Amino acid sequence: xxxxxxxxxxxxxxxxxxxxxxxxxxxxxxxxxxxxxxxxxxxxxxxxxxxxxxxxxxxxxxxxxxxxxxxxxxxxxxxxxxxxxxxxxxxxxxxxxxxxxxxxxxxxxxxxxxxxxxxxxxxxxxxxxxxxxxxxxxxxxxxxxxxxxxxxxxxxxxxxxxxxxxxxxxxxxxxxxxxxxxxxxxxxxxxxxxxxxxxxxxxxxxxxxxxxxxxxxxxxxxxxxxxxxxxxxxxxxxxxxxxxxxxxxxxxxxxxxxxxxxxxxxxxxxxxxxxxxxxxxxxxxxxxxxxxxxxxxxxxxxxxxxxxxxxxxxxxxxxxxxxxxxxxxxxxxxxxxxxxxxxxxxxxxxxxxxxxxxxxxxxxxxx
Amino acid sequence: xxxxxxxxxxxxxxxxxxxxxxxxxxxxxxxxxxxxxxxxxxxxxxxxxxxxxxxxxxxxxxxxxxxxxxxxxxxxxxxxxxxxxxxxxxxxxxxxxxxxxxxxxxxxxxxxxxxxxxxxxxxxxxxxxxxxxxxxxxxxxxxxxxxxxxxxxxxxxxxxxxxxxxxxxxxxxxxxxxxxxxxxxxxxxxxxxxxxxxxxxxxxxxxxxxxxxxxxxxxxxxxxxxxxxxxxxxxxxxxxxxxxxxxxxxxxxxxxxxxxxxxxxxxxxxxxxxxxxxxxxxxxxxxxxxxxxxxxxxxxxxxxxxxxxxxxxxxxxxxxxxxxxxxxxxxxxxxxxxxxxxxxxxxxxxxxxxxxxxxxxxxxxxxxxxxxxx
Numbered sequence: 144x145x146x147x148x149x150x151x152x153x154x155x156x157x158x159x160x161x162x163x164x165x166x167x168x169x170x171x172x173x174x175x176x177x178x179x180x181x182x183x184x185x186x187x188x189x190x191x192x193x194x195x196x197x198x199x200x201x202x203x204x205x206x207x208x209x210x211x212x213x214x215x216x217x218x219x220x221x222x223x224x225x226x227x228x229x230x231x232x233x234x235x236x237x238x239x240x241x242x243x244x245x246x247x248x249x250x251x252x253x254x255x256x257x258x259x260x261x262x263x264x265x266x267x268x269x270x271x272x273x274x275x276x277x278x279x280x281x282x283x284x285x286x287x288x289x290x291x292x293x294x295x296x297x298x299x300x301x302x303x304x305x306x307x308x309x310x311x312x313x314x315x316x317x318x319x320x321x322x323x324x325x326x327x328x329x330x331x332x333x334x335x336x337x338x339x340x341x342x343x344x345x346x347x348x349x350x351x352x353x354x355x356x357x358x359x360x361x362x363x364x365x366x367x368x369x370x371x372x373x374x375x376x377x378x379x380x381x382x383x384x385x386x387x388x389x390x391x392x393x394x395x396x397x398x399x400x401x402x403x404x405x406x407x408x409x410x411x412x413x414x415x416x417x418x419x420x421x422x423x424x425x426x427x428x429x430x431x432x433x434x435x436x437x438x439x440x441x442x443x444x445x446x447x448x449x450x451x452x453x454x455x456x457x458x459x460x461x462x463x464x465x466x467x468x469x470x471x472x473x474x475x476x477x478x479x480x481x482x483x484x485x486x487x488x489x490x491x492x493x494x495x496x497x498x499x500x501x502x503x504x505x506x507x508x509x510x
Numbered sequence: 511x512x513x514x515x516x517x518x519x520x521x522x523x524x525x526x527x528x529x530x531x532x533x534x535x536x537x538x539x540x541x542x543x544x545x546x547x548x549x550x551x552x553x554x555x556x557x558x559x560x561x562x563x564x565x566x567x568x569x570x571x572x573x574x575x576x577x578x579x580x581x582x583x584x585x586x587x588x589x590x591x592x593x594x595x596x597x598x599x600x601x602x603x604x605x606x607x608x609x610x611x612x613x614x615x616x617x618x619x620x621x622x623x624x625x626x627x628x629x630x631x632x633x634x635x636x637x638x639x640x641x642x643x644x645x646x647x648x649x650x651x652x653x654x655x656x657x658x659x660x661x662x663x664x665x666x667x668x669x670x671x672x673x674x675x676x677x678x679x680x681x682x683x684x685x686x687x688x689x690x691x692x693x694x695x696x697x698x699x700x701x702x703x704x705x706x707x708x709x710x711x712x713x714x715x716x717x718x719x720x721x722x723x724x725x726x727x728x729x730x731x732x733x734x735x736x737x738x739x740x741x742x743x744x745x746x747x748x749x750x751x752x753x754x755x756x757x758x759x760x761x762x763x764x765x766x767x768x769x770x771x772x773x774x775x776x777x778x779x780x781x782x783x784x785x786x787x788x789x790x791x792x793x794x795x796x797x798x799x800x801x802x803x804x805x806x807x808x809x810x811x812x813x814x815x816x817x818x819x820x821x822x823x824x825x826x827x828x829x830x831x832x833x834x835x836x837x838x839x840x841x842x843x844x845x846x847x848x849x850x851x852x853x854x855x856x857x858x859x860x861x862x863x864x865x866x867x868x869x870x871x872x873x874x875x876x877x878x879x880x881x882x883x884x
Contacts, residue, residue, distance in 0.1 A: 161796070161798070161799065163794065163795075163799050163803075164796075164798060164799050164802050167799075167802045167803060167806055168802070170806075171802075171806055174806075174810070175809070178810060178813060178814065179813070181825065181828065182813075182814060182824050182825065182828035182831075182832075187820060187822075187823055188822070188823050189822050189823065190822065191822070232680060232681075232850070233846075233850050233851065233852050233856060234852065234856050235842070235846055235850070235852070235856070238822075258676065259675045259676070260675075260676050260677075260678065261675060261676070261677045261678070262677075262678050262680060263677065263678065263679050263680065264679075264680055264681060264850075265679030265680055265681055265682040265683070265685065266681045266682050266689075266690055266845060266849045266850065267682075267687075267690045267820075268679075268682055268685035268686070268687050268690065269640060269687065270820055271679050271682075271685075272640070272643055273639065273640070273643060275677055275679075276643050276646065276647075279675065279677070282675060297622065297623040297624075297650075297653055298573075298618070298623070298624055298625075298626055298649045298650070298652065298653045299623055299624070299625045299626070300625075300626055300627075300628050300642075300645060300646055300649050301625055301626070301627050301628065302627075302628045302629075302630060302642050302645075303627065303628070303629045303630070315633070327805070331801070331805070332798075335797070335798050335801065336798070339796075339797070339798065342717075342718075343717065419530075420530070421528075422710070422714070422797045422798070422801075423528075423531055423707075423710055423714065423797075424528075424530050424531060424534065426706060426710060426797070426801050427531070427534040427535070427538065427703075427706065428534065430702070430706060430801070430805060432538060434702065435542050435546055435698075435699070435702075436542075436546075439546050439549040440546075440549055444818050444819075445549060445818075446554060446637040448554060448555070448556075448557065448558075448605065448637070449554045449555060449637075450548070450549055451548050454545065454548055454549050457545070468602075471633050475633055476600055476633070478600060482600060482601060
């Protein structure tokens with residue numbers, strides 16, 4: 144036991160001595176939260192729109208003003224003809240264009256038809272769809288005010304956004320960020336730190352010492368469990384103080400589940416390290432192999448419902464997916480263990496499996 | 511020149527000797543591109559929906575039918591009261607709840623308008639917005655349909671000018687989200703591999719002690735950095751070409767613009783990225799440190815590049831910061847050239863900007879690299 148404690152102490156010293164890495168490990172979660180909360184938004188706003196208005200009059204000025212007043216749009220250009228539009232679209236300076244006919248006011252008065260054209264840069268189909276919805280809504284409302292008595296039946300939808308009424312991006316990203324930071328930090332750190340002992344030859348020294356191989360792994364992992372917990376707390380505090388992200392469920396449950404997930408991620412790191420002969424292989428496996436799947440197959444950025452069936456099955460083996468569901472459930476919906484027990488059981492199962500595999504893979508002898 | 515050549519040869523030998531690494535370098539991007547291109551989509555299909563229909567008339571059930579007929583929704587439950595709705599949302603059994611109030615039909619006939627309530631699980635914000643858009647389209651479509659068939663007392667007067675709004679989407683007529691994402695994913699995968707490999711490279715020599723051996727040779731600092739840059743530049747260009755080939759053959763991405771322009775931009779861009787990797791490698795001592803710094807830098811670059819979320823939606827200060835992000839510029843260039851067929855007059859300035867950035871980071875790497883050990 145004393146040998147083991149000494150080993151844990153050595154690992155902790157290793158970690159604390161390297162100020163640069165430690166600073167990044169601490170900064171990393173906080174910077175992530177700030178970037179996501181402040182800079183990354185999934186909603187669409189400030190769309191650069193061009194308006195083609197051959198004969199400006201009261202009606203068209205009203206429409207132009209309404210477009211400009213909406214925070215969804217910035218009027219990039221007002222043009223007399225549609226000719227320069229194509230070049231502007233290609234340059235990317237304009238992403239949408241509203242082409243008005245001539246003599247709008249006269250047409251409205253006479254009851255002639257009012258042909259309007261709405262051109263949208265459809266490279267990104269989703270954003271394009273959202274942009275079209277916004278523009279159409281403005282035109283519709285303008286038209287109803289200009290021509291009262293027009294328009295037929297209307298079904299008026301009243302939308303309610305449950306669990307995140309303002310669609311605040313920080314609320315959405317913080318749970319995902321927790322999963323992401325923990326996966327990468329814990330798995331990567333363990334994988335590298337074990338692979339490093341192999342590469343520099345100190346693993347042999349450890350293996351001939353009286354400490355058992357399993358104790359070596361546990362000793363390696365303990366400092367990182369503490370570090371993982373610090374990351375969780377940092378993310379939560381930053382999210383709370385800066386963005387007032389809600390915590391509707393139990394904090395204790397959240398911390399317990401996070402502890403469980405940290406062990407899962409560490410076990411993943413151990414499994415990677417037993418396979419990797421050197422740090423480069425361990426790093427590529429941990430980072431390149433884990434980073435994109437954790438971003439894309441966990442429901443962090445892209446909704447899981449929209450994945451093809453095969454990828455949905457694949458996402459079942461991504462631990463981050465289950466942890467993400469748990470964190471979102473606790474933080475945004477105030478769910479308890481009675482709703483989240485399935486996810487928890489799955490995570491426990493994965494952890495046990497990974498730990499078993501990791502300790503089996505750790506050979507007593509090298510090479 | 512000969513010195514550089516021999517060193518480049520040495521790097522290649524070192525990389526190709528290690529089968530696992532070679533496998534990882536080429537397979538990780540290829541497999542991920544194939545898999546993740548399918549994952550990176552907001553294209554929400556078959557949203558599970560619960561309908562609470564308190565009206566129970568032909569008009570209200572017609573509305574439910576419209577929801578069921580499309581590809582976007584699937585009505586999993588059809589109830590008469592709104593008991594238990596909360597639980598279905600909490601359990602993620604359904605993502606959307608459509609609530610049709612009593613007197614829906616009556617309101618439509620008498621007043622020409624009727625409200626319905628749509629409750630969405632906004633846990634995943636982007637989804638909620640898109641689902642709302644789908645629902646609105648179905649609702650207004652149904653309203654227009656009813657306008658012709660439902661007998662109401664109110665007919666619009668013929669004197670009013672009918673609005674004829676025609677919409678057009680350019681550049682991606684089939685609305686294929688992969689055409690938008692695959693070029694950007696290629697960029698991100700090439701960047702990840704290139705940046706990590708270069709960042710780790712010099713620190714590895716440092717850790718193993720071989721850096722000192724190199725330092726005592728008469729080779730200059732510039733030669734050293736050049737020898738470290740060239741092999742990874744070639745490797746990254748190969749990975750990039752593989753990605754482009756997969757994009758074309760598997761995903762059928764459009765290539766409207768000039769491919770040479772894409773390669774020119776890629777070549778300049780990779781100098782910047784690998785230069786950043788080398789600069790990281792010169793300021794860190796261990797591989798672990800190098801990887802963490804590289805990882806940190808990379809995530810900020812990727813998240814603020816407009817790869818996943820629109821740059822236009824970011825606040826002004828963040829957009830200005832993003833101007834210094836090479837990934838953003840290259841993603842933009844790729845999308846502009848491939849999808850919109852933009853030419854040199856559009857992408858020339860950003861390419862020049864990338865070139866300047868490349869010179870700066872390489873100079874930094876050369877200056878920071880010390881031949882003597884402190």
